[in-house]
Amino acid sequence: MVFHSLNEEDKATLGAMVSTDRFSTGSSNLDLHSRDMSRHRPRRPEAVIWPVDRKEVSHILKFAFEKNIPVTPWGAGTSLEGNPIPVEGGIVLNFNRMNRLLRLNKDDFQADLEPGMVYKELNRQLRHTGLFFPPDPGADATIGGMIANNASGTRTVRYGSTRNFIKRLVLVMANGEILEIGNRASKSSSGYDLINLFVGSEGTLGVVVEATVRLVGIPAEIACALATFKDPSSAAGAVFELMRSGIDPAALELLSTECIELINREKGLGLEELPTLFIELHGPTSSQLAGFMEIARELCQGEGCLGFRPGVERGERDRLFEARYALGETITQAHPGHRRITIDVAVPISAYPEMIGFAREAAAGVKEAVFYTFGHAGDGNIHLVFSAPARAEKVWDEIEEVNGKVVARALELGGTATGEHGVGIGKARFMPAEHGASLELMKQMKGLLDPKGILNPGKIFP
């Protein structure tokens, strides 16, 4: 695919489609939209546009489609696999001016949102309604970015990933056409499901300009415990038992010793420096949760738990989860001059202990890098983070080899190359192994919906 580079006339035309303060070709803006939070090579777009409504988006795409100009939608730029890096240049559409809660329908537990809304801001605005939007990827992720990536987080183990919360989408297609899909009923058997095709498509099939999301009642009671283990495998064994038990955890996070040491040092948390599970339960009454926590204690002790501390109060709980959300960034800050990679695989829960063991053993073979393992354990999701000097090419080659081994093992175990970070640039090479012949079908879908390949080119497909 040969794309068209923006000339002065194109820039004038695009600039005239929006107000002048919402079109930029300035270096600092181009730099800001050249990289996400991953290790992937930055690439500047040729222009950044901040649309304010679907009509502007439609006009821009119609023009780009005619001229063969790449268009990459941009949320908060907090992706971890290079998902929004405009590798072919062209236009970045930054949605942070389309960030409103358009309509709250409390009675139906639904909200209509613009894609640039940050999910934390949504939950802040909802806080007096008794409702919340559960997917919590951390950082300042926007709803549009979360839809693009099918984002998930600590509470996904109970509530589901972003996919499970999208009722209706308004999209601008590659040619500028505006399309509305889905409905507001709680279920439907009407025609092909298009919603799920767009959720997780990383902006490569269409651009979301409005979403109706499902909301959930804030739980009446929350309980939190910390459990420590002698080694990560015992902790992973406890995860398996907890998931089988029916206590339905609302969060079940595993942090290895090196993660606990790091957050003790950087955040002053004073935790015992051992492999640790954060266990959160949601429920209607504190007595039910106390009973469930007792079950959790017994199961953890059955796996050789060294310490089990229930009754973690709200203040400490908030600090723990903040530290967990910030862990990636904390690792980066702790290693100046380093680059970081997060290997994000997920496996069936019965294979979790094996996967953790395999990942740590493979990682230990890279002598000149430091590594951390943590993850949304209840989902069978592991994050293996390496940090190594940015220019140590040989070390990075070894890390990439471990990346390949870990993904291959996850696939053998029935899992997936990416539990939540998406494919972007970094995971594209694993797509043939994961999807086999169905990758061809995905390519055909891409060809059908974006025949000129202008939407976020260079992603997902190797």
Added chain:
Amino acid sequence: MVFHSLNEEDKATLGAMVSTDRFSTGSSNLDLHSRDMSRHRPRRPEAVIWPVDRKEVSHILKFAFEKNIPVTPWGAGTSLEGNPIPVEGGIVLNFNRMNRLLRLNKDDFQADLEPGMVYKELNRQLRHTGLFFPPDPGADATIGGMIANNASGTRTVRYGSTRNFIKRLVLVMANGEILEIGNRASKSSSGYDLINLFVGSEGTLGVVVEATVRLVGIPAEIACALATFKDPSSAAGAVFELMRSGIDPAALELLSTECIELINREKGLGLEELPTLFIELHGPTSSQLAGFMEIARELCQGEGCLGFRPGVERGERDRLFEARYALGETITQAHPGHRRITIDVAVPISAYPEMIGFAREAAAGVKEAVFYTFGHAGDGNIHLVFSAPARAEKVWDEIEEVNGKVVARALELGGTATGEHGVGIGKARFMPAEHGASLELMKQMKGLLDPKGILNPGKIFP
């Protein structure tokens, strides 16, 4: 699309692909596969084949694709919109010989199934494991049929529809290619979601030959109550309040007076003959459920409930739900010589009282038909059933007019033309109104996956 009719040579070729006892062109078999449980005009296939494995299905489809022969997959034939009627003749693939539980993975709460397995048989085989498969459309629905229709049922309000339980599919595509999609991890952000494209596609995009489904722990405690109201609108008002309350019902069924009268008469249930809610709660402890039931009582009383009877014991509960599942059939049996239509719309829960009122008022205008309203109220799903003499053309014209009005109102309210019965033949005419421009996209998907249109032709698209 002009299809090829089977000649003697084709029949010999197809017969030789399977054993002779699994290929039939006999009248009684063709008749048995000419109709589902709907009012739609029967149409015989030209041959029925009972495959036993994916290879046979692949060979048959390869042949049919080359020759332009329609192929319609067949589960139990219990659909209500003509979904599996072979309107263009050709081959029906009956999956009742592919009905095995292939692999139970208790530790991951998953099972690999053949598509002809009846979901009740699955649950019977699971009964000592502590696990179950929640979607419960009633009748003898097969897993394959449930996937094709995104079937749901009484417990969908809590657990979700079939869509929410499919992890992985093996499909035979129109050209005979075998395709495996999805994985066994609890979540993934890897590539386009293809699973949800096939779920609910009514056998028009590919033929499911194996499915990995998610299972759920059987609840420790179940509580059931009956609440009666002076009119259906008050009952619908209570449904709305119950759904807002956070007690998370596992079933919330509304039956109008005429339904209660009918099941009293036919099943001898001895219920009070008033609009009635069946309320079922699932939870970890009986004390929690008792507390929730007390909330339910107060909310129902706030809506003018005339009687609230908690503590319905297991035996009675089973009889109630059996009667509910069998309601469609009971209506048919109660009116010999009549045809029946089930109008199946779903709306956002806040619109449920209005929708119930609208549907009943519209129905009352058809003087020479009897009608019944009931439905999975917690999902905002209404079934309006008409029964009228089979040959009373004028009455059926009036009924079809009401069908159109009810669907139009549901769409205006943000709902859907079909909550769970699928589009089939009967709902195809409403697809342009419901989906607008996105119907064209669905057609393009169909063209991509089934370029010759041989898979279950004549369905979904008007």
